[in-house]
Amino acid sequence: MIYLSATYKVEDFKKWYKAFGENESKRMHAGLRVENIFREFEDSNQIKVLMSIESLVTANEYIELYTTPEYLEKLSIISPVDIKFWDVFY
Numbered sequence: 001m002i003y004l005s006a007t008y009k010v011e012d013f014k015k016w017y018k019a020f021g022e023n024e025s026k027r028m029h030a031g032l033r034v035e036n037i038f039r040e041f042e043d044s045n046q047i048k049v050l051m052s053i054e055s056l057v058t059a060n061e062y063i064e065l066y067t068t069p070e071y072l073e074k075l076s077i078i079s080p081v082d083i084k085f086w087d088v089f090y
Contacts, residue, residue, distance in 0.1 A: 003086040004032065004059055006066075007048045009079035013039065016047070019075045030062035031055050056085070 010016040027034065031054030040046035053059040065071060067081055 001088045002053050002056065002059075003035070003088065004051045004053050004063075005048055005082075005084050005086060006051075007046075007082040008077050009043075010045050010047055011076040011078050013045050013047070015076045020049075026065075027051070027062065030058045032059060032062060053085075059085075 024034075032051045033053075035050045035052055038048040038050070040048075063083060067083075072081070
């Protein structure tokens, strides 16, 4: 199983969560399944999203859309997006 983590800061968590939820079908179509959403304890606008992925190819295609300036603005993301892929060891 391969996982993807995306870490970033949003301007407004409620606005981000609404826009993020509206794109669930696009994520599912790309083979990305949200496993968990983390909010930093001291700054609830600092987000980490953990997703399992079926294919690196389709995940990368989704990421290209996900990191366009228009999409980042729609999600109220105000920091660089740190994306990492993880392989399960244990």
